[in-house]
Amino acid sequence: MKLETSKGMRDFPPEDKILRNQVVEKLTSVFEKYGYSPIETPVIERYEVLSAKAGAGDEADASKETFRLSDQGNRELGLRFELTLSFARFIGMNPNLKMPFKRYELGPVFRDGPIKLGRYRQFWQCDVDAVGAKTGLIDSEIIALALDVFKNLGLDSYIEVNNRKLLKGLIEFAGIDLKKADSIIITLDKIQKLGVDDVRKELEQKNISDDKIAKLLSVFNMQGSTAEKLAFLKGILLSELGKQGISELELVFSYLSDEQKKRVVFNPSLARGLGYYTGTIFEGFVKDSKVTSSICGGGRYDDMVSKLLGSDKDFPAIGISFGLDVICDVMKLSKSIVEKTVSKVFVIPIKTAMKSFEIVQEFRSAGINTDMDLCERGISKNLDYANSLGIPFVVFVGPKELEAGKVKLRDMVSGKEELLSVKDVIKKLK
Amino acid sequence: MKLETSKGMRDFPPEDKILRNQVVEKLTSVFEKYGYSPIETPVIERYEVLSAKAGAGDEADASKETFRLSDQGNRELGLRFELTLSFARFIGMNPNLKMPFKRYELGPVFRDGPIKLGRYRQFWQCDVDAVGAKTGLIDSEIIALALDVFKNLGLDSYIEVNNRKLLKGLIEFAGIDLKKADSIIITLDKIQKLGVDDVRKELEQKNISDDKIAKLLSVFNMQGSTAEKLAFLKGILLSELGKQGISELELVFSYLSDEQKKRVVFNPSLARGLGYYTGTIFEGFVKDSKVTSSICGGGRYDDMVSKLLGSDKDFPAIGISFGLDVICDVMKLSKSIVEKTVSKVFVIPIKTAMKSFEIVQEFRSAGINTDMDLCERGISKNLDYANSLGIPFVVFVGPKELEAGKVKLRDMVSGKEELLSVKDVIKKLK
Numbered sequence: 051m052k053l054e055t056s057k058g059m060r061d062f063p064p065e066d067k068i069l070r071n072q073v074v075e076k077l078t079s080v081f082e083k084y085g086y087s088p089i090e091t092p093v094i095e096r097y098e099v100l101s102a103k104a105g106a107g108d109e110a111d112a113s114k115e116t117f118r119l120s121d122q123g124n125r126e127l128g129l130r131f132e133l134t135l136s137f138a139r140f141i142g143m144n145p146n147l148k149m150p151f152k153r154y155e156l157g158p159v160f161r162d163g164p165i166k167l168g169r170y171r172q173f174w175q176c177d178v179d180a181v182g183a184k185t186g187l188i189d190s191e192i193i194a195l196a197l198d199v200f201k202n203l204g205l206d207s208y209i210e211v212n213n214r215k216l217l218k219g220l221i222e223f224a225g226i227d228l229k230k231a232d233s234i235i236i237t238l239d240k241i242q243k244l245g246v247d248d249v250r251k252e253l254e255q256k257n258i259s260d261d262k263i264a265k266l267l268s269v270f271n272m273q274g275s276t277a278e279k280l281a282f283l284k285g286i287l288l289s290e291l292g293k294q295g296i297s298e299l300e301l302v303f304s305y306l307s308d309e310q311k312k313r314v315v316f317n318p319s320l321a322r323g324l325g326y327y328t329g330t331i332f333e334g335f336v337k338d339s340k341v342t343s344s345i346c347g348g349g350r351y352d353d354m355v356s357k358l359l360g361s362d363k364d365f366p367a368i369g370i371s372f373g374l375d376v377i378c379d380v381m382k383l384s385k386s387i388v389e390k391t392v393s394k395v396f397v398i399p400i401k402t403a404m405k406s407f408e409i410v411q412e413f414r415s416a417g418i419n420t421d422m423d424l425c426e427r428g429i430s431k432n433l434d435y436a437n438s439l440g441i442p443f444v445v446f447v448g449p450k451e452l453e454a455g456k457v458k459l460r461d462m463v464s465g466k467e468e469l470l471s472v473k474d475v476i477k478k479l480k
Numbered sequence: 481m482k483l484e485t486s487k488g489m490r491d492f493p494p495e496d497k498i499l500r501n502q503v504v505e506k507l508t509s510v511f512e513k514y515g516y517s518p519i520e521t522p523v524i525e526r527y528e529v530l531s532a533k534a535g536a537g538d539e540a541d542a543s544k545e546t547f548r549l550s551d552q553g554n555r556e557l558g559l560r561f562e563l564t565l566s567f568a569r570f571i572g573m574n575p576n577l578k579m580p581f582k583r584y585e586l587g588p589v590f591r592d593g594p595i596k597l598g599r600y601r602q603f604w605q606c607d608v609d610a611v612g613a614k615t616g617l618i619d620s621e622i623i624a625l626a627l628d629v630f631k632n633l634g635l636d637s638y639i640e641v642n643n644r645k646l647l648k649g650l651i652e653f654a655g656i657d658l659k660k661a662d663s664i665i666i667t668l669d670k671i672q673k674l675g676v677d678d679v680r681k682e683l684e685q686k687n688i689s690d691d692k693i694a695k696l697l698s699v700f701n702m703q704g705s706t707a708e709k710l711a712f713l714k715g716i717l718l719s720e721l722g723k724q725g726i727s728e729l730e731l732v733f734s735y736l737s738d739e740q741k742k743r744v745v746f747n748p749s750l751a752r753g754l755g756y757y758t759g760t761i762f763e764g765f766v767k768d769s770k771v772t773s774s775i776c777g778g779g780r781y782d783d784m785v786s787k788l789l790g791s792d793k794d795f796p797a798i799g800i801s802f803g804l805d806v807i808c809d810v811m812k813l814s815k816s817i818v819e820k821t822v823s824k825v826f827v828i829p830i831k832t833a834m835k836s837f838e839i840v841q842e843f844r845s846a847g848i849n850t851d852m853d854l855c856e857r858g859i860s861k862n863l864d865y866a867n868s869l870g871i872p873f874v875v876f877v878g879p880k881e882l883e884a885g886k887v888k889l890r891d892m893v894s895g896k897e898e899l900l901s902v903k904d905v906i907k908k909l910k
Contacts, residue, residue, distance in 0.1 A: 087821045093559075119547055
């Protein structure tokens with residue numbers, strides 16, 4: 051057997067998975083505080099669902115990157131490349147769901163694409179979506195949720211906000227045909243990554259005249275507070291779409307507290323690549339980190355679900371997706387200590403295996419993550435083991451100490467040792 | 481788009497996934513108390529790894545049920561059908577792991593097999609394994625861990641224990657050629673499901689003579705305590721393997737407390753189908769439940785990892801696997817209330833959306849899972865919504881109450897209403 055993972059796949063050893071679990075716990079506790087409930091959809095979907103036009107596949111080429119397979123009945127299947135399509139299918143299959151339906155789902159998604167640094171073929175998405183509520187409170191709620199996630203993770207972060215209707219209003223303002231809007235938005239999406247000059251070139255290649263490009267890009271130089279920017283835009287965006295975009299944004303900002311607004315930046319050039327967004331869009335970033343890519347993103351997609359389901363019912367929807375891998379990268383950079391094990395104490399029996407096993411059970415019953423020597427090794431080998439895993443405490447259980455009703459607790463950082471009763475060790479370690 | 485999941489796959493709506501998450505939380509907290517750390521391996525593996533002979537595929541035909549696929553580079557891949565093969569690959573790829581290495585992994589596995597009631601093509605395994613420690617303390621530790629899992633889940637359960645060497649000793653005792661041992665063990669595995677008569681027939685079909693079958697099966701009629709059974713077996717099992725099996729079992733029992741022994745049953749006919757077990761084996765069951773199949777099972781597999789890796793190094797190993805789906809089935813039967821949402825309180829603004837949003841944020845900051853009206857509905861529609869989701873409390877925020885610095889809390893079960901300050905509501909709900 052050749053010892054390797056398949057291309058683009060990776061293992062997470064304890065030092066990575068412990069951190070991943072901590073991040074997942076922090077994410078989901080915030081999701082639940084906001085009243086979002088968990089669901090789970092399968093990894094394998096019918097290929098027809100995955101190749102539905104309205105999904106992310108539209109221009110992310112995700113459908114080209116779908117891992118395809120079939121079952122023994124020769125059904126055409128695929129591995130999901132995002133969670134949103136499965137969510138839409140779930141909505142369609144459950145017509146009696148109480149609306150609004152607020153759910154979160156975490157899990158691996160798969161893309162059979164090129165491998166780059168930090169780009170894998172299996173990665174986790176953590177999606178929070180609500181269907182059944184129009185723009186207003188819930189858009190603000192999702193933004194507040196993202197801010198709470200950052201806070202809970204201890205990340206100095208902010209969220210950029212824009213509106214797709216406003217963006218289309220800007221395209222109209224520049225005199226560009228709205229039919230080109232989707233294509234223009236894909237180019238604008240690259241401003242942060244490529245810079246204004248490259249975006250200008252790409253727009254030229256898309257046959258937009260220089261004066262229209264200049265008019266469009268000039269707006270992005272706006273300075274001032276969110277209120278000032280919106281006031282300025284009110285003066286120039288006179289189309290129906292533009293006006294609607296501004297008023298939607300104003301509504302979303304109106305619910306946020308002053309404290310929250312400090313971390314919310316109105317960025318009129320924020321585009322988000324995906325074709326299905328219809329209103330509020332947002333993207334979250336970490337300040338002063340080596341990781342410059344966004345750690346979450348999302349927006350409102352009011353048409354997608356009904357289009358996918360071929361339904362004439364309205365399914366206004368909004369969602370945000372957190373990238374577990376990128377968040378873990380950021381957290382890793384900010385952590386000084388890497389946890390290699392969940393164990394808080396390691397028990398070393400000195401010819402007292404039976405009694406030690408009992409004491410270990412007492413520690414565990416008290417809720418302390420406890421490991422013990424299972425190989426009858428000598429003391430120094432056991433200390434090496436505990437040390438290399440970074441277990442903070444060791445307990446020696448020797449016959450002499452036991453006679454006195456005690457065990458020896460050693461602090462592995464300071465090296466300090468104490469004779470204590472089992473009860474006192476528990477008190478100390480809890 | 482046809483609205484269905486692919487065959488053998490299913491969705492877990494909130495009422496199922498909330499329970500699943502609770503069970504996962506209870507399982508992993510016990511795993512960690514016993515010093516097992518989490519790892520994550522990918523869903524997709526190279527087909528060569530999945531088709532390795534020593535895996536469960538041996539006679540579970542799992543390799544025939546492997547979902548196969550390929551990537552854009554035409555590599556032969558497959559979806560994992562168990563977690564143990566990936567664990568063995570992980571061990572092989574990380575030669576510097578400190579031994580013993582104790583890990584747990586939870587996640588979906590996939591089998592392209594026939595669909596029956598309760599049998600799906602995607603299901604979760606929760607595996608706890610340790611590699612690098614020989615029979616002794618750690619076998620007892622795994623049994624103690626299973627008992628603690630039952631306790632933490634509130635299940636009245638017990639664990640049956642046997643030993644593969646002892647089982648082979650019994651086969652020798654009956655005068656049957658040891659070459660047939662693996663085949664006999666597969667048949668014995670069916671005693672609980674099919675009964676003694678069908679097992680007898682199957683053994684006859686395998687060309688075992690009637691007197692040998694009678695001798696083998698007679699032992700399983702043994703009555704008495706574990707100690708009495710072991711004493712009896714000591715008298716009749718005189719081969720090397722039989723003796724070793726008895727002494728290994730005695731060692732494993734020796735570490736267990738009297739309290740633990742009450743839930744551990746020595747069952748000499750317990751076989752476990754898989755070919756790779758070498759010593760202690762066990763299987764856990766729930767008492768007095770409609771669910772009669774085992775909820776966990778495992779054992780010692782001292783040769784498998786080195787065989788798989790083609791290594792001459794020793795990798796003694798033991799593991800236990802909990803079936804998340806069957807445990808959730810049991811839990812569902814014992815629960816009177818199904819939780820449909822994580823929300824503990826639902827806030828209804830009465831023309832106070834802005835102030836209500838603020839109050840909702842206060843509840844959330846206090847750690848209370850809170851939802852609110854996001855659609856500007858009337859009071860009765862909102863009460864219907866909260867009611868149908870089973871949210872236990874509703875808070876009305878009206879202008880009059882706000883003037884008095886209060887809100888109205890309604891207990892949705894008793895119907896009782898109180899005027900309280902936001903702070904007092906928080907106190908009450910926490």
